[in-house]
Amino acid sequence: MKRVLIVSNEYPPIVGGAGIYLANLVNNIDLTRHKVTLIIPEGCCAKVDDNLEVIEVKEIKGLSLFSYYLKIKELNLELFSKIIVNDPSTAFIFTLMLKEHRAKQVVFLHGLEPEYIFQSPRPLYQLLQFGKKYLNYLNQVEKVVFVSHDLENKFNQIVGISKLSNSLQLSPCVNRDDFLCPELAPTCLSSTEISEINNSEFILSVSRIEKLKGYSKLLKAVTPLLKKDPKLKWVVIGTGAYLPTLKRLVSEAGVINQVIILDELPRKNLSYFYSRASVFILLSEYRESFGLVYLEALSFGCNTIGNDYGGVSEILIDQGGLVARTSSVNEVMCEVSKHLNGKPVAARDFHEVQRYSKTQFSEKVELIL
Secondary structure, eight states: OEEEEEEOSOOTTSOSHHHHHHHHHHHTSOTTTEEEEEEEETTOOOOOBTTEEEEEEOOOTTTHHHHHHHHHHTSOGGGOSEEEEOSHHHHHHHHHTOOSOGGGEEEEEOSSHIIIIIISOOHHHHHHTHHHHHHHHHHHSSEEEESSHHHHHHHHHHHTOSOOTTEEEOOOOOOGGGSOOTTOOOTTSOHHHHHHHHTSOEEEEESOOOGGGTHHHHHHHHHHHHHHOTTOEEEEEOOOTTHHHHHHHHHHHTOGGGEEEEOOOOGGGGHHHHTTOSEEEEOOOSOOSOOHHHHHHHHTTOEEEEESSHHHHHHHHHHTOEEEOOOOHHHHHHHHHTTOOSSOOOOOOOOOOGGGOHHHHHHHHHHHO
């Protein structure tokens, strides 16, 4: 039985794409063939299995990387056939502090590594010349895994290389088991909210609430639709620094009674909303490396709209979603209105998107391990 070590500074319920991706990965490793040791932050939720050992790291402000380093040093790395390095923080440790066993390491890149390490590095990275050392590290490991073709292209453009010789692309899968039955309402909802959602047609947005997620523009696009149909709702799920501003803008727009803003819910509960929404829309101005929420919405048969930018357009073009190739608020409003008919939507079931299926993902994971 092969032994695999996975080190990550993110894991659910901690918010972040790297953590969700890793949970996806762990859930698709064949634990009858592999014994996995998982080093993750204290308090995370990992599945229980005889062949899955979880080592939790107590994170101390300013010393968390050193805490991870000490936990890794307690292990005999010779025993592992593969070492998976899942995020930039742990890559920092393996680049600068643990220079052995690189030939059996697999490094995952999820999104902002090119910007944070090469394009706009923090002062410490500049002082240590970390970008140069990190690129050298990536060239020495067994594999470098990008979560989308667009992320790999962005990395190559920013770093100024043609292509890493050891790179491959592995997008996350979306699986029925990731979600509860669509008929089950989240327990945090009041009976009034449940009735309102079940009996109203609604537009849905799910993300961190940040300015560059495009909420100001989106509010301008949906406000005329909300005013035209008093029964129509806009459901926003998430939290973040821009949330107070969004609430103020909603109030100023005069649609406060038609906008339902819910704090971030466990991912498994999103099925209740994806399955009932007439339209899912998120006009993120980030160059998203993948955009998992768009794929989740598509998996529940929801009409899905996103910007023509980054990994989002990669998903939407491939799976029949709508790419908004315009900055016009009126044109976005018109695209949304095409999918509204004034009636509540009965809950739709999950359907697997073939290219991002559990089977394909599991097969590729086995090839990596």
